Amino acid sequence: MSIRNPAWLVGFALLVIPTHALAQESGRSRPLSTPAEQKEYLSFTAADEVVPYLTALVEATGGFELDTLITLNDGSSGVVSVPVARIPVLSEPGGPPVVRVLILGAQHGTERAGLESGLRIIRDLVDGELEPLRRTLDVRVIPMTNPLGVIRRTMEAAGGIDLSHDHVDLAAAENQAIWREYADWRPHLVLDLHEMGPTEYTIQIGVPTHPNVDADLVTFARYYMLPQVAHQLARADIRFHEYVAAWTEDAEETFYTPAPLEAGNARNAFALAGAVSFLVETSSSRDIMGLEERTERMYVATRAFLEAAALLAVDLTRVVERATVLPDTTLSVAARYTARTSGSKLAWVQLNERGLRVRTALSPWLPVVEVEAVLSTPAGWMIEGGEGELIASLRAHGFQVDRMNRPISRSVQAYPICPEVVADASIGELQVRRFRAGSWWIPADQPGGRLLFTIVEPWSQYGWFAGAAAIDCPEGTFPVYRVPA
Secondary structure, eight states: OOOOOOHHHHHHHHOOOHHHHHHHTTTTTOOEEEEEEHHSSOOOOOHHHHHHHHHHHHHOOOSEEEEEEEEOSSSSOEEEEEEEEOOOOOOOOOOOOOOOEEEEOOOSSTTOOHHHHHHHHHHHHHHHHHHGGGEEEEEESOOSOOOOHHHHTOHHHHHHHOOOOOOTTTHHHHHHHHHHHHHHHOOOOOEEEEEESSSSSSEEEEEOTTTTTTTHHHHHHHIIIHHHHHHHHHHTTTTTOOOOOEOOSSSSSSESSOOOOTTTSSEEEEHHHHHHEEEEEOOOOOOSSSSHHHHHHHHHHHHHHHHHHHHHHHHHHHHHHTTTTTSEEEEEEEEEEESSSOOOEEEEEEEEEEEOOOEEEEESSSOOOOOOEEEEEOOOEOOOOOOHHHEEEEEEEOOOOEEEOOOEOOOOOOOOSSSOOOOOSSSSOOEEEETTTTTEEEEETTHHHHHHHHHHOOTTTTSSEEEEESOOOOSSEEEEEEOOO
């Protein structure tokens, strides 16, 4: 990985004066309090207050574009919208490369710190303490991605869909709109803001975990950007740990892992598409108690990411440019977490029954991703006419999908629905197949190719066809055919 000396970067970071300190010295006052600030955090910003606030802010500053990604109407909550604030860079010719940053808040409607801090970030970028960062950063903020969940105070969107885990299927209209924004703009950095249950580590941040994410991108996220953020959190006396999730596999044992491997998880999906992507969580009871404190923690963490992105602009843009290229090698279609050593444990801090901090250990600790099956990357895939939902999902992701207007013959390989072994050798023999008009051609080598591979490959553990043979093992082949490279 060709990145400049990290010791130099860390040393330089320690000398950088945070943008908020510069703003405080200038004596600049906040131009417009958010709805929650106006209510002194005694109640949340309501869903119907978001757009009026942003409208008033853009009228007062003229510093950004306010747009609607999608309008929703489920019949009971009325008409609501998903707004996006597009805050343009103020760069000059010959300056550092522009870093595009996408910030998502309130994918879960009960997690409001992302919404509240998102409104503050927008305000302070356009007319506040963060404005100097716009010399390098082009930022778009979607503070309320799940307005129906915010109104109903539910995690899920309409139809019971968990937006945070819907980034492969794109069953939710909200996620389709988010990915259209992503595909049209191709951000370098994506921040997904959430809340978690009460924990002594009041900010936890997760890096991508799917094995098909470019390794240099993960290295950059964990060892270059994250230390910069951790340093700023420590300066603010905020307790930080890399995100840890507990998964109960059966009634007797709990597995502690860095995060889900699934491709549909937001930070994995965006990273597979080529962006440096983080999950940012703050501890919370998810009610009004402590709203001001957790909003401040989320604001500090988000601000730290923006400052790190500006500082590391050259390396960040370079690593993302390389990560969007589909490798001419193999990629994973099956993986699992495993322990680094038998009986490995994770040092942790918890509160005991007396309310005192105690050091403990979580076991078993499964931090290693073990790839169980790989396939070579193809030239692309042919799909028989039909599969309209898959095609719609791919197009919503921004992928090129070509419809055949006339019958076409191609040399392809078929995928058995239940192979004995998942490997290149198990794919059917090369054969010439006649595809009718209305069939689809999907080239593999295109921006976000790692995500495309993970979705389309029929044997992919977390792809579109995952679970097709979970109940029984039918004979036959998938309607997807591989065109070898």
